[in-house]
Amino acid sequence: MTSGLAALLIGLFAIPLALLWGGHRLRRRDNRYRAAFWGALIGHIVASTFALVLGMYPATEWAATDFWRGFGGYWLPVLLPVVGAATGALRIRPKPERIG
Numbered sequence: 001m002t003s004g005l006a007a008l009l010i011g012l013f014a015i016p017l018a019l020l021w022g023g024h025r026l027r028r029r030d031n032r033y034r035a036a037f038w039g040a041l042i043g044h045i046v047a048s049t050f051a052l053v054l055g056m057y058p059a060t061e062w063a064a065t066d067f068w069r070g071f072g073g074y075w076l077p078v079l080l081p082v083v084g085a086a087t088g089a090l091r092i093r094p095k096p097e098r099i100g
Contacts, residue, residue, distance in 0.1 A: 004074040011051075011077025015044055019081070032089050039088025043080035051077055 022037050029037075054072040062069050 004070060007074045007078045011047070011074070015040075015077060015081050019044060035088035035091065036085040037088070039084035039086070040081040041084070043082070043084025044077065046084075047076040047078075047080035 019037070019041055022040070026034060026037060051073045054069050057069075
């Protein structure tokens with residue numbers, strides 16, 4: 001199994017399964033976890049859309065040395081959810097203090 005095929009299988013099956021498991025009882029989790037979950041979900045949706053668009057181009061328009069089709073189809077569905085989760089977890093702001 002090549003690394004591209006492993007990345008494709010992880011992006012198609014493992015990431016959605018992890019998101020499904022991670023979304024369980026989301027309302028009871030802390031803000032950092034929720035932000036990381038939503039960042040990963042948005043990253044997965046964007047990456048999946050991009051991979052589908054790249055997959056619709058006919059194979060005759062691509063050469064064997066094309067980097068972007070392999071990167072967008074194999075690696076983006078794995079990388080963008082990780083980047084989205086990290087971005088969401090790091091951008092969380094503390095809750096404002098209540099007065100009264």
